[in-house]
Amino acid sequence: MTQTLLLATNNPHKVEELRSIFLPYDIVLRTPAELGSEADVLENGNSYYENACLKARAYAGTSPYPVLADDSGLEVEALQGAPGIHSHRFLPNPDATSRERCLYLLGCLRQFPRPWRAAFHCEVVLLTLQGTVLTSHGICTGEIIPEFRGKNGFGYDPIFLVDGTARTMAELSPDTKNRLSHRGKAALEMTAQLGIPRRSDLG
Numbered sequence: 001m002t003q004t005l006l007l008a009t010n011n012p013h014k015v016e017e018l019r020s021i022f023l024p025y026d027i028v029l030r031t032p033a034e035l036g037s038e039a040d041v042l043e044n045g046n047s048y049y050e051n052a053c054l055k056a057r058a059y060a061g062t063s064p065y066p067v068l069a070d071d072s073g074l075e076v077e078a079l080q081g082a083p084g085i086h087s088h089r090f091l092p093n094p095d096a097t098s099r100e101r102c103l104y105l106l107g108c109l110r111q112f113p114r115p116w117r118a119a120f121h122c123e124v125v126l127l128t129l130q131g132t133v134l135t136s137h138g139i140c141t142g143e144i145i146p147e148f149r150g151k152n153g154f155g156y157d158p159i160f161l162v163d164g165t166a167r168t169m170a171e172l173s174p175d176t177k178n179r180l181s182h183r184g185k186a187a188l189e190m191t192a193q194l195g196i197p198r199r200s201d202l203g
Contacts, residue, residue, distance in 0.1 A: 003196055004028045005126070006035065006062070008055040008069035013154040014183075018070075021178045021187045024198045030065065037062035048073060048085060048123035049135060056127040066129055068190075072122035072183060074156050076105070076144060078112040084121075087156070099148075102159050106146055116144040118160065120169075120182035124190050134193055138185030140169075152177070 007018060007029045019029050032038065039058035045051040048071040055069035073087035083090040083105070090101050109116050119141045126134040141163045148158040150170030157169035162180055169177060178184040 002026050002028055004065050005068040006059055006065040007031050008059045008067050020174050021184050025191050025196050026199055027196055035063045048121055051085060052123045052125040056125050060127055067127045070122055070124045075119050075121060077117040078109060098155050102156055109144060118142060118144050122182040122186040124186040126190060136186045136189035138182040140180060140182040
């Protein structure tokens with residue numbers, strides 16, 4: 001039976017990536033824009049889990065579907081885990097572009113010797129219609145490099161070299177990224193918790 005979920009974001013990059021991750025599974029993701037759902041989300045939690053729950057609860061009741069939400073961030077060892085949960089708001093300018101955030105991060109790292117070890121983290125939560133919260137976490141390790149490489153990703157992807165690949169996150173094919181990325185790992189763990197089969201297993 002197909003599982004329909006409300007995805008608690010209108011970020012086009014995240015929508016595209018999560019739909020690609022879930023494509024092999026019997027899941028349909030609907031966005032708030034598609035359903036006419038509206039919610040104000042203040043992401044002031046102290047962890048990825050708290051922020052993901054804030055997003056999910058903000059959209060709960062705006063549609064007849066369970067709500068899937070995620071929060072993610074980049075943690076850099078030399079910066080004691082920063083930018084972390086503030087990855088999207090690392091610059092004071094809330095309208096900063098992804099490239100500007102990357103350049104700002106590289107500026108912060110110039111005083112430290114390489115390699116600049118780092119890890120992407122992602123927390124995925126599912127808020128059921130009964131109010132139960134399911135959660136899963138994914139991690140992708142690697143290092144920050146001082147040049148931009150690749151055009152397939154967004155955010156910090158072009159400067160994040162994924163361990164074991166010799167490629168940045170933005171250089172990976174969609175299938176490989178879905179398998180190795182923090183968001184892909186967390187999302188696929190959620191499908192396992194829900195017991196949702198791959199479409200190819202449905203006969």
